[in-house]
Amino acid sequence: MERDLIISRTNPLLTRVRKLNAKRAFRRQERAFAAEGPKLLAEALRWGGELEAVICAPGVSLPELPAQVRTAEVPDRLLASIADTESPQGVVFTCKGKGLELPERLEGRRYLLLDGLQDPGNVGTIWRTADALGADGLILCGSCADPWSPKTVRATMGAVFRLPAYECALEEAAERLLSAGIPLYAAALRDDTVDVRSAALERAAVIIGSEGRGVSQQALELCRQTVKIPMRNRCESLNAAVAAAIVLWEMARDD
Numbered sequence: 001m002e003r004d005l006i007i008s009r010t011n012p013l014l015t016r017v018r019k020l021n022a023k024r025a026f027r028r029q030e031r032a033f034a035a036e037g038p039k040l041l042a043e044a045l046r047w048g049g050e051l052e053a054v055i056c057a058p059g060v061s062l063p064e065l066p067a068q069v070r071t072a073e074v075p076d077r078l079l080a081s082i083a084d085t086e087s088p089q090g091v092v093f094t095c096k097g098k099g100l101e102l103p104e105r106l107e108g109r110r111y112l113l114l115d116g117l118q119d120p121g122n123v124g125t126i127w128r129t130a131d132a133l134g135a136d137g138l139i140l141c142g143s144c145a146d147p148w149s150p151k152t153v154r155a156t157m158g159a160v161f162r163l164p165a166y167e168c169a170l171e172e173a174a175e176r177l178l179s180a181g182i183p184l185y186a187a188a189l190r191d192d193t194v195d196v197r198s199a200a201l202e203r204a205a206v207i208i209g210s211e212g213r214g215v216s217q218q219a220l221e222l223c224r225q226t227v228k229i230p231m232r233n234r235c236e237s238l239n240a241a242v243a244a245a246i247v248l249w250e251m252a253r254d255d
Helices: 012-024 022-032 039-044 076-082 122-134 150-156 170-179 217-224 242-254
Strands: 032-036 051-055 070-073 091-096 109-113 137-141 165-167 184-187 202-210 223-227
Touching: 012 022, 012 032, 012 051, 012 076, 022 032, 032 039, 032 150, 039 051, 039 091, 051 076, 070 184, 109 122, 109 170, 109 242, 122 137, 122 150, 122 242, 137 170, 170 184, 170 217, 184 217, 202 242
Parallel strands: 051 070, 109 137, 109 202, 137 165, 184 202, 184 223
Antiparallel strands: 032 091, 051 091
């Protein structure tokens, strides 16, 4: 596998990687993102990620790549300049992102909606958990963290290549779910709240609210019912990713 040798910091490929790491608008424009590390690269190859370019440090072995993927070798200092972490593990790559548009028709049974979750680590962790526990998709509503940001992608541990994620307004998500016959719940407290262990979640979508304010009033008005996670009275709330994991577990238990 022939590699280009890049020694200039201003090389267009390296400049593009930095912009993909730094700018959400550029990621959307290019419909692409950057990621790093041999594990994520292996996951991209295993699950059909549309790789564009792979950049590595000297002496790093690469797996067999599709013929159209550009490969380049750069000095360690240049690899560090395009990495989002302090230790990029010798490999940085770019990949086309799968469409974020919500399909006109939802074919699955279980979805998780995130309502304004702004922490990319939480979004990525929830994405990974949703994939592990059998959700059919993740729907990001409101001002959620970018699913293609470097921190989100890292936290997915490869789920970014396996489980679809969509971005849309709450009203649009509720409308599509209604058309598909999928009831919408929210993890929140109100008069109709039921224990999540007794809710009928075998075919459902559940909203998880933001880390700071919880489920928005708009989301509450759109959902059929609310569910709660039983906990000690002295505990006010759970981390959003932990709450999502519990809800996903209860959804999976109905299989």
